[in-house]
Amino acid sequence: MPHYYFDHNATAPVAPEVLRGLAETLGETYGNASSIHYFGQAAKQKLESARRQLAASVGCDPREIVFTSGGTEADNLALFGIGRRKPGHVITTGIEHPAVLSACAQLEREGHNVTYMPVSRSGVADPAHIRSALRPETNLITVMHANNETGVIQPIAEIGAIAKEAGVIFHSDAVQTAGRIPLNVRELGVDLLSMSGHKFGAPKGIGALYVSKGVELQPLLYGGRHERERRAGTENVAGAWAMGLAAASRLDWNHLSPLRDRLERGILHRIPAVRVNGGFSHRLPNTTNLCFEGIEGEAMVIALDLRGYAVSSGSACSSGAVEPSHVLLAMGLSREEARSSVRFSLGPSNTKEQVDSLIEAVVDSVAHLRRISVAEVAHV
Amino acid sequence: MSDLIAVAMSGGVDSSTVAALLKREGHNIAGLTMQLWNQRRLPELTTDETTGRCCSLDDVYDARRVAEHVGIPYYVVNLERQFEESVVAPFVDEYLAGRTPIPCTLCNTFIKFDQFLTLADSVGAKAIATGHYARVSRNEQTGRWQMRTARDFSKDQTYFLWGLTQEQLSRTMFPLGEMVKSEVRDLAIEFDLPVAKKAESYEICFVPNGDYAAFIDSYLGEKGLSREETAGRIMHEDGREVGKHTGAHHFTVGQRKGLGIAAKEPLYVIATDPKSQTVTVGGNDSLLRSTLTVKGINWLSWTGLPATARANVRIRNRHLPAPATLCPLEDGRVEVQFDEPQRAVTPGQGAVFYSGDLVIAGGWIE
Numbered sequence: 001m002p003h004y005y006f007d008h009n010a011t012a013p014v015a016p017e018v019l020r021g022l023a024e025t026l027g028e029t030y031g032n033a034s035s036i037h038y039f040g041q042a043a044k045q046k047l048e049s050a051r052r053q054l055a056a057s058v059g060c061d062p063r064e065i066v067f068t069s070g071g072t073e074a075d076n077l078a079l080f081g082i083g084r085r086k087p088g089h090v091i092t093t094g095i096e097h098p099a100v101l102s103a104c105a106q107l108e109r110e111g112h113n114v115t116y117m118p119v120s121r122s123g124v125a126d127p128a129h130i131r132s133a134l135r136p137e138t139n140l141i142t143v144m145h146a147n148n149e150t151g152v153i154q155p156i157a158e159i160g161a162i163a164k165e166a167g168v169i170f171h172s173d174a175v176q177t178a179g180r181i182p183l184n185v186r187e188l189g190v191d192l193l194s195m196s197g198h199k200f201g202a203p204k205g206i207g208a209l210y211v212s213k214g215v216e217l218q219p220l221l222y223g224g225r226h227e228r229e230r231r232a233g234t235e236n237v238a239g240a241w242a243m244g245l246a247a248a249s250r251l252d253w254n255h256l257s258p259l260r261d262r263l264e265r266g267i268l269h270r271i272p273a274v275r276v277n278g279g280f281s282h283r284l285p286n287t288t289n290l291c292f293e294g295i296e297g298e299a300m301v302i303a304l305d306l307r308g309y310a311v312s313s314g315s316a317c318s319s320g321a322v323e324p325s326h327v328l329l330a331m332g333l334s335r336e337e338a339r340s341s342v343r344f345s346l347g348p349s350n351t352k353e354q355v356d357s358l359i360e361a362v363v364d365s366v367a368h369l370r371r372i373s374v375a376e377v378a379h380v
Numbered sequence: 381m382s383d384l385i386a387v388a389m390s391g392g393v394d395s396s397t398v399a400a401l402l403k404r405e406g407h408n409i410a411g412l413t414m415q416l417w418n419q420r421r422l423p424e425l426t427t428d429e430t431t432g433r434c435c436s437l438d439d440v441y442d443a444r445r446v447a448e449h450v451g452i453p454y455y456v457v458n459l460e461r462q463f464e465e466s467v468v469a470p471f472v473d474e475y476l477a478g479r480t481p482i483p484c485t486l487c488n489t490f491i492k493f494d495q496f497l498t499l500a501d502s503v504g505a506k507a508i509a510t511g512h513y514a515r516v517s518r519n520e521q522t523g524r525w526q527m528r529t530a531r532d533f534s535k536d537q538t539y540f541l542w543g544l545t546q547e548q549l550s551r552t553m554f555p556l557g558e559m560v561k562s563e564v565r566d567l568a569i570e571f572d573l574p575v576a577k578k579a580e581s582y583e584i585c586f587v588p589n590g591d592y593a594a595f596i597d598s599y600l601g602e603k604g605l606s607r608e609e610t611a612g613r614i615m616h617e618d619g620r621e622v623g624k625h626t627g628a629h630h631f632t633v634g635q636r637k638g639l640g641i642a643a644k645e646p647l648y649v650i651a652t653d654p655k656s657q658t659v660t661v662g663g664n665d666s667l668l669r670s671t672l673t674v675k676g677i678n679w680l681s682w683t684g685l686p687a688t689a690r691a692n693v694r695i696r697n698r699h700l701p702a703p704a705t706l707c708p709l710e711d712g713r714v715e716v717q718f719d720e721p722q723r724a725v726t727p728g729q730g731a732v733f734y735s736g737d738l739v740i741a742g743g744w745i746e
Contacts, residue, residue, distance in 0.1 A: 299502035302455050306384065306410060306504055320440065321415035321458035372501050 003308045004354045008199075008347035009148045009176060009287060010312060015201030017249060018242045022203070025238045033235045034224065043237045050244025057247035058193065059184035060210055066230045067240050070207035071175040071196030073220070075099040077209050077231065078171040078192040079107065079142060081217030088139035089113045093125045093154075094330035095147050099194075100173055101326075104142075113137075123152035123278035123331045131162045138168050145174040145183070145193075149327040149343055150278035151287025153177070160189020169215060175199055175207075176284060179246055180253040191215050197239060201246035206239030256346050257285035259355055263344060264288045266359040271366050277328060277341055286346040291333070295369040297342045298322045303365045309358050313342045385409045385553065386500035386508045388492060389446065389454070391439035393568050393575055394511030396446040398555050400571040402509055403450050410505065411447040411454040413440055414496060416463040416487075417586040422598040445574045455503075459495055466490035468586060472599050475592065475629040476610075478654035479728025482540065482697075483584055485742075489543030497551060507551045513537045515557035515737075516549050519681075525549035526681040527739040532560040539697045542732045542742020543678050593630040612657025614641065617650060617666055628652040631659045634667055634724030648724075668721035674714045674731045677743035681735075685714060691733040691740055693718070695725055701734045714743065 005013070014022070025046065031039030033047045048062065055062040068074045080103060083090055092104055094116045104114045115133045119125050125143055141163050146153045156172050163170035171192035177183050178193070179200030185193055192215065197206035211217060211230065223232030268274055273293035292300065297313030301322070304311055314322040324338035333341070344358075387399045389411040402409050440456055447454030467486045474481035492510065500508045513530035514537055525546050530536040544552070556564055568576035583590045600610075610627035623641050625631065631639075635649040639661060648667055651660040672695070685708040692701030693716050702722055707715040716731060725745060732742040 296499075296502060298457060299499055302410075302412075302457070302503040305455075306453060320444075320456035321460075323458060368504070369502050372498060 001308045003310065004350070004358065005310050006344045006346060006350065006354075006358060007310045007312050009151070009284075009343065009345035011198045011204065012200060012347050013349065014198075014203050014242070015246050015249065015251070018201055018203075018245055021245070022238060022242060025241050029237055029241070031237075033237055034226065043235075046241045047235050047237050050240040050242075053244035053248040054195070054208060054240075057183075057250065058178060058195070058210060059186055061213065063228070064185075064210055064213055066209045066211055066227045067235060067243075068207045068209055068231055069205055069236070070198070071097075071173070071194050072099040072207075074175075074194035074196070074207045074209040075142075075171075075173055076103050077217060077220050078194060079103040079140070080220055081230075082140045082169050082171070082192070082215075083107045083112055084110070084218050085216070086139070087112060087137075089115070089135050089137045091115045091117060091130055091133050091138060091141045093117045093119055093143055095119050095123065095125070095149075095327045096142070096144050097148060097173055097175065100142055100144070119330055121332050122281040123147060123150045123327070124281050125154050125159070127155050127158040127162055130159055131166075134162075134166050134168065138166070140169050140171060142171040142173070144176075145172045145178075145188075146176040146284045146287075147278070147327055148176050149325055150281075150289045150331075151176070151284035151345070152278040152281040153283060156188045156190065163191075164189055179243075180251070181285065182252065182254075185210050185212070195243075197243035197246065201249070201251065202242035203239060206236050206243045208243065251348060253348070254285045256348070256350075259350060259352065260286055260288055260344075260346055262352065263346070263355045263359060264290070266356070267362055270359065270363050274366075277331065277333070284345075287343065288345075289328075289341055289343045291328075291337050291341045292366050292369075293340060294373050295340050295366060296373075297340055299369060300342055300362075300365055303369070304358075304361055307361050307365075309361050311342055311344050314338070383408065383507070384503075384505040386496075386503065386505035387411050387452075388496060388508060388510045389413050389443040390511070391442035391446070391575065391578075392511065392580065393573070393578055394513075394556055394564060396443070396450075396511075396573050396575050397564050397568045397571065398509050398511045399446060399452060400450050400573060401555055401567065402553075403452060404571075409452050409509075410503070411443065411450075411452050412496070412500070412503075413443045413454075413456045414463075414491065415440075415456050415458045415460055416491065417468070418460060422595070422602060442575050442578070449572070449574060457496075457499055459491060459499075462495050463487070463491055463586075466495075468599070472596050474728050475596055476654055477728075478628060478652045480632045480726045481728045482730055483586075484540040485543055485730055488540055493544050493548040493552060497548060507553055509553040509555055511556055512541060512554050513556055514541050514554050514739075516552060516554055518550075524681070524683070528557075528681075528737045529734065529739065530556070531558050535561050538734075538739045539694055539730060539732050539742075542680060542730060542739060544680065545678070549680075593627065596629050597627070610657060612659065614639070614659045614661060616647075617660055617662035622647075622661065625657075625659055628654050628657050628659055633726040664723075667724050669718075669725040670721045671715060671717050672725045672731065673709070673746045674716060674743035675712075675746050677712065677714060677741050679741045681738045682740045684708075685741075691735055694732045694734065695722060695729060695745065701732075706733060713746075714741075 029043050029046050031043035033043040051062040051065045055065050169191045172190045173194045175196040178195035191212040193210040195208045198204040221232045275291045277289040301313045314325045324335050328338040389395045467483050471481050471483045513535040515528040529538050587595045614623035616622045631649045647661045650662045650666045689706050693704045694701040704716045704718045729745050731745050733740040
């Protein structure tokens, strides 16, 4: 049975050109980028070349890029790096990734204050609300660029302008957008921006934080003087190289929107009582999050997987079981609606044929699930 | 491709062997683990030992490893909400009402053979298989599904399975019903299952260290109920007050240990009354009962009780079914008249009727 992948917001496959060069980079450029000898210099060159490529892709200076182990570390470095400098106040939203929300919860435990802004029914944070939440002691605003579950894009430039006016540092978790759609840190007005390599063709284990010149971070890790003393630890040269190459290939996922629309329209046309969560908002070109009235999203994910289609629902807890999405709940969906929602996220390798067969599988699956839930109600 | 069967995998030897066995027989199977209870839910009860308990990450890890070893798709499904509603909350309520409930029966009736069966159907599996020790077969003449005790009577679990409906029985497989435990262990070793040597658990899965009272106290605390409200007196059956207690739910009929009373003869709990929070103790003979009434009966192999009939009746899991006469009452309940008085008939426990190895029916002791 063939297996098709429609879960690119969880992670994307390594890009073919990256895959081709990865073994060679690992095998030949094995020096420690901090070493002074030939091997060290070769590694350093690869690292810095990657830094330049990544910087160019988001419109910043290479010195403003700090490589990390991934998006979570980038988010943590941003939040703790600013938050722990002195007691203060952080403004964020209820739809952030756990890498931000859990870090906020930890800041609260350490005595800092955090305000979680609500979002609209369409999943968008309101810049005016954020402005009104500002306090004299506010030292950080953090709002994600695009939401991983709904794909809804947040008004980052507007919030950036508010932050700048208030003199507050502004961080954005751009894990779902960086490397996928055109993005410029200056236009967005961010001081800090998190990126993750594996979302756009690099392997897992590499990420980066853009740190605007002049912003001082308290480090998370203590050790050697790597990354201009902002992130200790021997650099992941091959990972950085891969992330730089993936960023430089400038793969624009905007070309995926017709395919996503084909999937969305196909499903909406064929199945009654389906709603697009965040459907009226500006969204990532590859994502659709659908609420299928009367079905368990978790069951649908398993049923589709057993037929060869990988999609996702809610967020996995430590055991692997699914809990209702905090993002959908924050958008005002009921727990039942949240549990009935399934995310489809496309990537460059998906084809029209795959999408069409996915539509058929979804039609069958929803019909079956609804028959069962009707029988259940009758049974009660 | 044959019809999909969903195997309920707990991470233990029995269900793991079921998965390997069905796979070897050529069935198309998927493994599912039910996440039923968060062991960190009541933090004061959490000990190092809870890590190895039901629904712990270790069990999920084991089940996942077995699924990989067997080569089948594997999923964890979240039934925590349903488990609390259908099993944990009624368990606590029953204890507070002075009865001694059996959550495993509730779990089998409302979770494993209901929610899980539905879930299996949802994902495309018409049948489920579990590692329970019991046998299910169809009476070809009547078309009725029947349940029999396991071939290994020492492992028999029919005491907990009496609540299954005909529909549920028709879609359930118990591949271990014809095996003795040592054969299952041998098979697990033959299949080289990573859990082949894993120890068995006998306790109620969500109650750490078998300490019901601590669990109930802690659950009530979480729900905001005061512990003082449950305090009361311990009375001797002759009318003397012999002690005080902090909650009638700390006691169960037949209990001897932990009463905290000095007496010449051994004393046993013979009744608990939640209304007055009185616990009554007495001698062993006071525990003997010749009759009991059973309510909420589910008829398995028989369709009902048109007239008085003979059966063997089991009133606890490890109780040897005792000969008795079943007398139908007008409202569907059954009065059980034992040939010999039985010790510690406990309200809230199940009573299961057998005819030889056939499971006739089961219900709740009033």
